[in-house]
Amino acid sequence: MFRRLFLWCYAALFNAMSGPVERAGLRDQRRALLAQASGATVEIGAGTGLNLPHYPPAVSSLVLVEPDVHMRRRLSKRRAKLGGYAEIVDATAEKLPFPDATFDTAVVTFALCSVADEKAALAEIGRVLVPGGSLLFLEHVRSTDPMIAAKQDEIPFPYPLIGCHPNRDTLAAIETSPLLVESVRHGEVPRAPTIERPMIVGTARRPSTA
Numbered sequence: 001m002f003r004r005l006f007l008w009c010y011a012a013l014f015n016a017m018s019g020p021v022e023r024a025g026l027r028d029q030r031r032a033l034l035a036q037a038s039g040a041t042v043e044i045g046a047g048t049g050l051n052l053p054h055y056p057p058a059v060s061s062l063v064l065v066e067p068d069v070h071m072r073r074r075l076s077k078r079r080a081k082l083g084g085y086a087e088i089v090d091a092t093a094e095k096l097p098f099p100d101a102t103f104d105t106a107v108v109t110f111a112l113c114s115v116a117d118e119k120a121a122l123a124e125i126g127r128v129l130v131p132g133g134s135l136l137f138l139e140h141v142r143s144t145d146p147m148i149a150a151k152q153d154e155i156p157f158p159y160p161l162i163g164c165h166p167n168r169d170t171l172a173a174i175e176t177s178p179l180l181v182e183s184v185r186h187g188e189v190p191r192a193p194t195i196e197r198p199m200i201v202g203t204a205r206r207p208s209t210a
């Protein structure tokens, strides 16, 4: 009951909490990453839809996967504001309800930290991408500084309540998945708490021949 209430509050406050971080430069990083999206596109863990304004015209169709009902409500509102071009699907990354090789592009931003099973999620992303299709990722990750990593390993309140794992080595997870990392840049989430600050942004591809 407490967790349900907390998740409602988290979704309700998500945009307000993200505002300073987005304005401090994250919005520009989202835009630059999403400029590479094209064709049939799926975004996984779409949240309140902060990526929605940044999809380029080269995206021919857009599916937004989001398992949390409170997030979906806000996602739907933002979609309506922007013209309602995307389909919203209630599902998890670990069990995507799409046939093999459905999408040209998959997008994850600050979502692989939250999925229950990162390995299964990446396998599913690989499955639903066409051979040669791209994963665009922007994630906060485990620090290379042992002192910060130790703090991340504590997973302090409120991270467990929102299901966020700030200590994940997501680049290693992508590298050991069926996808091939093509580009990666290490940076920092602007104005984020120390344990959420280390960030990776990049692209990976499903190999053309499997």
Ligand SMILES: C[S@@+](CC[C@H](N)C(=O)[O-])C[C@H]1O[C@@H](n2cnc3c(N)ncnc32)[C@H](O)[C@@H]1O
Binding pocket: 044, 045, 046, 047, 048, 049, 050, 051, 065, 066, 067, 068, 071, 091, 092, 093, 094, 108, 109, 110, 111, 114, 115, 116, 117, 163
């Ligand atoms: C920190 S929010 C990020 C939202 C959005 N991607 C963004 O960049 O603002 C993490 C999102 O992942 C979603 N999520 C949690 N577990 C998930 C899962 N197993 N599969 C897909 N999405 C999940 C949450 O509901 C939440 O909306």
